[in-house]
Amino acid sequence: DADVTQTPRNRITKTGKRIMLECSQTKGHDRMYWYRQDPGLGLQLIYYSFDVKDINKGEISDGYSVSRQAQAKFSLSLESAIPNQTALYFCATRSSGNTGELFFGEGSRLTVL
Amino acid sequence: KQEVTQIPAALSVPEGENLVLNCSFTDSAIYNLQWFRQDPGKGLTSLLLIQSSQREQTSGRLNASLDKSSGRSTLYIAASQPGDSATYLCAVDSGSRLTFGEGTQLTVNP
Secondary structure, three states: OOOOOEEOOOOOOOOOOOOOEEEEEOOOOOOEEEEEEOOEEEEEEEEEEEEOOOEOOOOOOOOOEEHHHHHHHHEEEOOOHHHHEEEEEEEEEEOOOOOOOOEEEEOOOEEEE | OOOEEOOOEEEEEEEOEEEEEEEEEEOOOOOOOEEEEEOOOOEEEEEEEEEOOOEEEEEEEEEEEEOOOOOOEEEOOOOOOHHHHHEEEEEEEEEOEEOOOOOOOEEEEE
16 A cells, blocks of 8 residues: 555546545654645645644645645645646655655546536 | 756767766755756656765766755766667756756667
Protein backbone atom coordinates (compact mmCIF):
# COMPACT_ATOMS: atom_id res chain seq x y z
CA ASP A 1 0.00 0.00 0.00
CA ALA A 2 1.11 3.53 -0.74
CA ASP A 3 2.37 5.68 2.12
CA VAL A 4 0.28 8.63 0.93
CA THR A 5 -3.11 7.78 -0.55
CA GLN A 6 -5.36 10.18 -2.40
CA THR A 7 -9.00 9.65 -3.32
CA PRO A 8 -10.50 10.00 -5.81
CA ARG A 9 -7.76 9.61 -8.42
CA ASN A 10 -9.92 11.09 -11.14
CA ARG A 11 -13.05 13.20 -10.94
CA ILE A 12 -15.15 15.04 -13.47
CA THR A 13 -17.69 17.50 -12.13
CA LYS A 14 -19.74 20.50 -13.13
CA THR A 15 -19.37 24.15 -12.31
CA GLY A 16 -20.89 25.01 -8.93
CA LYS A 17 -20.61 21.54 -7.42
CA ARG A 18 -18.91 20.89 -4.09
CA ILE A 19 -15.92 18.57 -4.31
CA MET A 20 -13.80 16.96 -1.62
CA LEU A 21 -10.40 15.40 -2.23
CA GLU A 22 -9.10 13.21 0.54
CA CYS A 23 -5.61 12.32 1.63
CA SER A 24 -4.41 9.81 4.17
CA GLN A 25 -0.89 8.85 5.16
CA THR A 26 0.71 6.00 7.04
CA LYS A 27 4.12 7.61 7.58
CA GLY A 28 3.21 9.13 10.94
CA HIS A 29 4.20 12.60 9.75
CA ASP A 30 2.89 15.75 11.38
CA ARG A 31 3.11 18.01 8.34
CA MET A 32 0.71 17.69 5.42
CA TYR A 33 0.34 19.79 2.29
CA TRP A 34 -1.98 20.28 -0.67
CA TYR A 35 -0.48 21.36 -3.99
CA ARG A 36 -1.94 22.09 -7.37
CA GLN A 37 -0.05 21.41 -10.60
CA ASP A 38 -0.85 23.14 -13.88
CA PRO A 39 1.11 22.84 -17.12
CA GLY A 40 3.69 25.63 -17.34
CA LEU A 41 3.08 26.80 -13.76
CA GLY A 42 4.74 24.12 -11.72
CA LEU A 43 3.42 23.18 -8.29
CA GLN A 44 1.64 25.79 -6.22
CA LEU A 45 0.90 25.44 -2.53
CA ILE A 46 -2.79 25.65 -1.59
CA TYR A 47 -2.82 24.88 2.15
CA TYR A 48 -0.57 23.25 4.68
CA SER A 49 -0.90 21.92 8.20
CA PHE A 50 1.81 21.30 10.79
CA ASP A 51 -0.48 19.41 13.16
CA VAL A 52 -4.16 18.74 13.78
CA LYS A 53 -4.80 22.20 15.23
CA ASP A 54 -2.69 24.10 12.74
CA ILE A 55 -3.94 25.18 9.29
CA ASN A 56 -2.16 27.70 7.07
CA LYS A 57 -2.93 29.27 3.72
CA GLY A 58 -0.54 28.81 0.88
CA GLU A 59 -0.03 30.83 -2.29
CA ILE A 60 -3.41 30.10 -3.90
CA SER A 61 -5.95 29.33 -1.16
CA ASP A 62 -8.87 31.33 -2.58
CA GLY A 63 -11.75 29.04 -3.55
CA TYR A 64 -10.41 26.17 -1.42
CA SER A 65 -10.79 25.01 2.18
CA VAL A 66 -9.19 22.20 4.14
CA SER A 67 -9.83 20.03 7.16
CA ARG A 68 -7.27 18.14 9.22
CA GLN A 69 -9.45 15.45 10.73
CA ALA A 70 -6.59 13.53 12.32
CA GLN A 71 -2.83 13.37 12.11
CA ALA A 72 -3.15 10.98 9.20
CA LYS A 73 -5.94 12.70 7.27
CA PHE A 74 -6.06 16.00 5.42
CA SER A 75 -8.88 16.82 3.03
CA LEU A 76 -9.24 19.58 0.45
CA SER A 77 -12.63 21.00 -0.50
CA LEU A 78 -13.80 23.12 -3.38
CA GLU A 79 -17.04 24.65 -2.15
CA SER A 80 -18.23 25.72 -5.58
CA ALA A 81 -16.02 24.37 -8.33
CA ILE A 82 -15.15 26.51 -11.35
CA PRO A 83 -13.46 25.49 -14.63
CA ASN A 84 -10.12 27.15 -13.82
CA GLN A 85 -9.79 24.77 -10.88
CA THR A 86 -9.27 21.98 -13.39
CA ALA A 87 -5.83 20.66 -12.45
CA LEU A 88 -3.83 17.85 -10.94
CA TYR A 89 -3.89 18.01 -7.14
CA PHE A 90 -1.25 16.48 -4.91
CA CYS A 91 -1.13 15.76 -1.22
CA ALA A 92 2.28 15.55 0.44
CA THR A 93 3.67 14.84 3.89
CA ARG A 94 6.92 15.33 5.73
CA SER A 95 8.19 14.88 9.25
CA SER A 96 8.52 17.79 11.68
CA GLY A 97 11.43 20.17 11.28
CA ASN A 98 13.01 21.43 8.11
CA THR A 99 15.28 18.54 7.25
CA GLY A 100 12.88 15.83 6.17
CA GLU A 101 11.97 14.61 2.74
CA LEU A 102 8.64 15.46 1.19
CA PHE A 103 6.56 12.44 0.15
CA PHE A 104 3.78 12.78 -2.42
CA GLY A 105 0.59 10.93 -3.19
CA GLU A 106 -0.22 9.79 -6.72
CA GLY A 107 -2.40 12.79 -7.42
CA SER A 108 -6.09 13.52 -8.03
CA ARG A 109 -7.00 14.74 -11.49
CA LEU A 110 -9.98 17.08 -11.30
CA THR A 111 -11.90 18.31 -14.33
CA VAL A 112 -14.55 21.00 -13.87
CA LEU A 113 -16.87 21.40 -16.84
CA LYS B 1 10.07 35.72 -2.36
CA GLN B 2 12.01 32.61 -3.35
CA GLU B 3 12.09 31.88 -7.07
CA VAL B 4 13.34 28.63 -8.55
CA THR B 5 14.36 28.21 -12.18
CA GLN B 6 15.24 25.03 -14.02
CA ILE B 7 17.18 25.03 -17.26
CA PRO B 8 16.72 23.55 -19.77
CA ALA B 9 12.96 23.06 -19.87
CA ALA B 10 13.42 19.99 -22.07
CA LEU B 11 16.35 17.79 -22.97
CA SER B 12 16.69 14.88 -25.37
CA VAL B 13 19.79 12.67 -25.28
CA PRO B 14 20.90 9.32 -26.65
CA GLU B 15 21.12 6.37 -24.30
CA GLY B 16 24.39 6.09 -22.41
CA GLU B 17 25.11 9.81 -22.28
CA ASN B 18 26.00 11.55 -19.03
CA LEU B 19 23.90 14.64 -18.42
CA VAL B 20 23.42 17.56 -16.05
CA LEU B 21 20.19 19.23 -15.05
CA ASN B 22 20.34 22.69 -13.51
CA CYS B 23 18.35 24.37 -10.75
CA SER B 24 18.88 27.94 -9.58
CA PHE B 25 17.25 29.83 -6.72
CA THR B 26 17.20 33.48 -5.74
CA ASP B 27 17.38 33.36 -1.92
CA SER B 28 20.34 31.47 -0.49
CA ALA B 29 18.79 31.22 3.00
CA ILE B 30 17.56 27.67 2.57
CA TYR B 31 17.25 24.62 4.80
CA ASN B 32 17.56 22.03 2.08
CA LEU B 33 16.98 21.27 -1.58
CA GLN B 34 15.22 18.21 -2.92
CA TRP B 35 15.22 16.65 -6.38
CA PHE B 36 12.15 14.76 -7.60
CA ARG B 37 11.21 12.65 -10.56
CA GLN B 38 7.70 12.76 -12.04
CA ASP B 39 6.40 10.32 -14.62
CA PRO B 40 3.44 11.43 -16.77
CA GLY B 41 0.21 11.56 -14.78
CA LYS B 42 1.96 10.33 -11.65
CA GLY B 43 3.06 11.75 -8.35
CA LEU B 44 6.50 13.03 -7.50
CA THR B 45 9.13 10.59 -6.29
CA SER B 46 11.94 11.89 -4.13
CA LEU B 47 15.39 11.23 -5.59
CA LEU B 48 17.83 13.13 -3.40
CA LEU B 49 17.66 15.53 -0.48
CA ILE B 50 20.61 17.84 0.20
CA GLN B 51 20.75 19.66 3.53
CA SER B 52 22.02 23.24 3.54
CA SER B 53 25.23 22.13 5.26
CA GLN B 54 26.00 19.54 2.59
CA ARG B 55 27.69 19.96 -0.78
CA GLU B 56 26.41 16.86 -2.50
CA GLN B 57 24.45 13.64 -2.25
CA THR B 58 24.71 10.47 -4.30
CA SER B 59 22.32 7.65 -5.02
CA GLY B 60 23.31 5.09 -7.62
CA ARG B 61 23.80 6.84 -10.95
CA LEU B 62 22.53 10.14 -9.55
CA ASN B 63 24.61 12.84 -7.95
CA ALA B 64 23.21 16.15 -6.76
CA SER B 65 25.34 19.11 -5.75
CA LEU B 66 24.47 22.28 -3.89
CA ASP B 67 26.20 25.66 -3.93
CA LYS B 68 24.18 27.91 -1.66
CA SER B 69 26.32 30.99 -2.16
CA SER B 70 25.68 31.00 -5.90
CA GLY B 71 22.10 29.76 -5.58
CA ARG B 72 22.64 26.67 -7.71
CA SER B 73 22.13 22.95 -7.66
CA THR B 74 22.86 20.38 -10.32
CA LEU B 75 21.60 16.84 -10.81
CA TYR B 76 24.08 14.66 -12.63
CA ILE B 77 22.80 11.46 -14.24
CA ALA B 78 25.45 9.01 -15.35
CA ALA B 79 25.04 6.55 -18.21
CA SER B 80 21.46 7.57 -18.94
CA GLN B 81 18.86 4.91 -19.80
CA PRO B 82 15.45 5.11 -21.53
CA GLY B 83 13.87 4.41 -18.15
CA ASP B 84 15.27 7.73 -16.91
CA SER B 85 12.83 9.54 -19.21
CA ALA B 86 10.66 11.70 -16.96
CA THR B 87 10.31 15.23 -15.68
CA TYR B 88 12.80 16.22 -12.99
CA LEU B 89 11.89 18.91 -10.51
CA CYS B 90 13.88 20.63 -7.82
CA ALA B 91 12.32 22.15 -4.72
CA VAL B 92 13.90 24.58 -2.28
CA ASP B 93 12.92 24.65 1.38
CA SER B 94 13.16 28.18 2.77
CA GLY B 95 11.27 27.51 6.00
CA SER B 96 7.59 26.71 6.24
CA ARG B 97 7.14 25.85 2.59
CA LEU B 98 8.92 24.52 -0.45
CA THR B 99 9.23 26.37 -3.74
CA PHE B 100 9.32 24.23 -6.86
CA GLY B 101 10.89 24.79 -10.22
CA GLU B 102 8.86 24.03 -13.32
CA GLY B 103 10.98 21.01 -14.13
CA THR B 104 13.15 19.66 -16.92
CA GLN B 105 11.52 17.11 -19.21
CA LEU B 106 14.13 14.50 -20.04
CA THR B 107 13.88 12.05 -22.93
CA VAL B 108 16.52 9.35 -23.28
CA ASN B 109 16.41 7.77 -26.73
CA PRO B 110 17.36 4.10 -27.21
